[in-house]
Amino acid sequence: MNDYISRQGSAEDRRKARFLNKSSTTAIKYLRKIEDLPHKPDALKPFTDVLKHVFVDMQGAVNPQGVPSVGTYCVMIPPELIYAMGAMPVKLCGGSYTAFNVGDDIAPRDACPLVKAIMGFESIGVMPVYQECQLMAVPITCDCKKKLAGYLAERRNTIALHVPSGRDRDEDMEQYVRELYLFSQKLTEVTDVELSYERLSWACGMTAAAQYELSRFIELRRKYPLAIKGTHYMAAMNAISYTHISLWTRYMHNLCDEIEAKAKRGVMASKENRPRILITGSPIVFPNFKIPLLIEEMGGALVADETCMGERGAYDPPAIVDQSTDGIMRALANKSTRPCTCPTFVDNKRRVYRIMQMLKDYRVQGVIYHVLRGCLVYDYEYQVMEEELGKLGIPIIRIESDYNEEDVEQLRIRIEAFIELIKYGKGSSK
């Protein structure tokens, strides 16, 4: 800040300072909005603290001393493997508007803002959470991620994991097992830890504890009308990306305990007549929280999400059937690709089913289909989803947004109209 005023240092330094200043301002704004929402559980504080730690205080990921970070980009990278190899995964999918503006000059116009933000972070090189990563692991999912892998490889120690585009064939899964073995060798170069059953089993136990708490959290969230505000739980799910999972587990344990106790007393986070909304589509990464915030501000109840920075991010547990090194590797490859609802896969009927199941579990009344501008794969699946939900009589709206605040008012009008449609219109079938 002082640098900026006194005009000290080179132009590059000033640019960096400006970047930090701007991005922390946005982060503070959205954190405040999250914290200002009513019915905030006290146990949410550690999660918002993590986001504050990373995006406002500009510190690295929240991890124990001496654990190197590995940057990961999609849910196809099993965190278990990285923890087993003595490192810690940090999900680097960016949601920063400031970084998006920087990346806008690097990536083509039609590239998605998420990738632009990542490229922006990379080119400006000031965010510690990005800079401290000793390895970048990019699964080749959509076209943007493919080019991102190439871009990162020029600058950083990067490994690209070839994700199969189909999943029903055995060979596809076996191919991904191979990729994971290659990944483990790359990780050994970074951390000097050899792949071993004991470490894998230990890491799986650790993530299983986190997923156990998450499952508990999901069960609690199914309580009617609403146990925790959607924006709050999205913040908690975003925090997993920058926290060592053992810490996150403890935070989640406390959060679950608090919600459980409140639910027992009958204290809920929302009134009963709020339209119940599910959000799906492109990832919602902090600080790009405008859509969840708008939903709740407009009187809707965000009951569930089907996005990869939300519940999906840590949802699928590995089913370790064979208690051996190879058995765990297979389980990890299996859980990373097969249940994944990412639309980059050729066949994605399971996403429709998944959402149908969520409609039932959370008594959803309307679906908001979020598409980041340029996110083609998600845009493709909107048609299918509209058709399927039309059969069930659930209204769905496609909302396209970009990483800036210019479209907030327009989004507000559309979301408000949608919520009112559910509230008073034909959409309120339930």
Next chain:
Amino acid sequence: MKNKVTKRILFAVFAIALCVAAYFAADLAFFQYDDPLERASLTIINDGEDLSFTYDNDAITLHGGDNTTVYALTYGGTAVVTDAYTENLPSDFMGSFAAVQTDGNVTRIAKTDMEYTQGYTTAANLFLSDEIPFEVAYADREYFTVYFNGEPLSNVEITVTLSDGSQKTVTTDKSGNITDLDLNDVRGGLSFTYISDTQNTYILHYQVEADTIFTARWLSAMLPFGIIILISVVCIVLDVFLRKLLYQKEKMPVGKTAITAKDTRKKRILPGFETVRWIVMILSFALLIFGSRLTGTVFSNVQLPVLACPYNLDQLTSAGCYYFSHPDVLFTEGWQEILAFFGTFIVCAVLLGRVLCGFICPLGFVQDVAHEARQALHIEGVSLNEKMYTVLRLVKWIMLVIFLGIGFVGGNFCDFCPAAAISPALAGFKLSLGLGGFFMIIVIVSSFFKRRSFCNICPLGYILGLTHKASLFKLKKDAVACTECGACYEACPMGIKSIFTVREGKKGELSKIDVTTPDCIMCGECVRRCPENNALAITFCGKKVYNADRMKFMKQYAPKPDKYAPFLNHEKSDKYE
């Protein structure tokens, strides 16, 4: 293309070799006991006791043998044993001895069972000779039939003296049978006293072989099984070390590293369907091996269609596998036998289907134990894929042809059957093993690396699975709840892929889709490994008995919440907080 043809030719050669090997299975002996005749010896001593036989391993002793004629039952009829030496036993001796001693108006008779030869004959050991006026025969280990002068003795009172001296009075039924006697009463030897009229009294001492468990004799019966276990262990150790050697230099040893490991993390044991399955398996293993010894009864009319060896006479039920592999024998039996066989089969197939494979079959139990041993050692197994399962399916067809057809061409499936190596040996029956002994080694080693590998090629299991549509146990899937994570397919020991890929039922339904296939053994592994609530369920008569549950699933892997601390301390956190 060329490669494909070569593969087919190789497979055809393998198939023919397997069939030929099965045909000559008896000649390719794994372990051969001496002929019972060569082992047998009879000693007669005059020790003043009542006329009776006793056993000591292969030596048989006749007590109180004054002025006695000893008869031996042969295929040709009753033969007189002239000298109590091995060489003088008749060459077609069937194993049963009888001795007769007349003392005034009391006729004492002693008789042995046929267990001596360890042979399996469905017919009872009847002499029906003029020299032996009063006789009892023990049939099917279930009832005694009393004969007097060659005719069944109906509706008369007979006093039975048990080995502990207690007496019982029983009445024979219309066909001369005594059914009130417990098998365990028989074991110690017992006397039948029949007073035909005031003049004549007949006392018959009947001796079956004394206890065979935990004796030197039992150990010697266990010898081939011990050898099998030993060779299997050697094979497994060799395999692990060879894999380590071979793939040491390989850069990408995917699934072939054979890393053996220790795990310090304690597993959480949760009681559930799996526990029930293990308890049932252990119980049925015990009952199908020592059943009649434990309970004292035999249900010989129940022809349970599992690979429990019929050579073991101590099991609780009869084994249906014998008639399946010997259809030629089946049709020479009486109609009751045929009815019992088909009746049990139909009832079992409809009520249980392949649940028998997953819960009851002793061979399945042995394979599961081998699998659990690998799990405990954390040794890498063979990761199977569709290609391998296709090959296994073809092998299963060959096995089926051998199983059903070998009886007609004069072979004996029992010499080829691996199950013959376990059950009789554990019960103490000395059974010479043909090729089946080698086969058993393959079964143990392969099921160590691949769970339930024999079940994949089991012909009897296939026949049981044919009726899966009528079976009351069903595996149901809810396609909407399912995330298609493939955990069920990974977990399935039978490699059933459709359970993972089916997205819609035949009538287009999305929930309660019947995904039972003829291969499914209802082991419940898929449900256990299913992380989605209600996605998979085992139903009985439409009622859910075992249901997938996410919280239960997570508990298998996650430690208890109060034990999260070690994770935090493992890598100390002092940077933050």
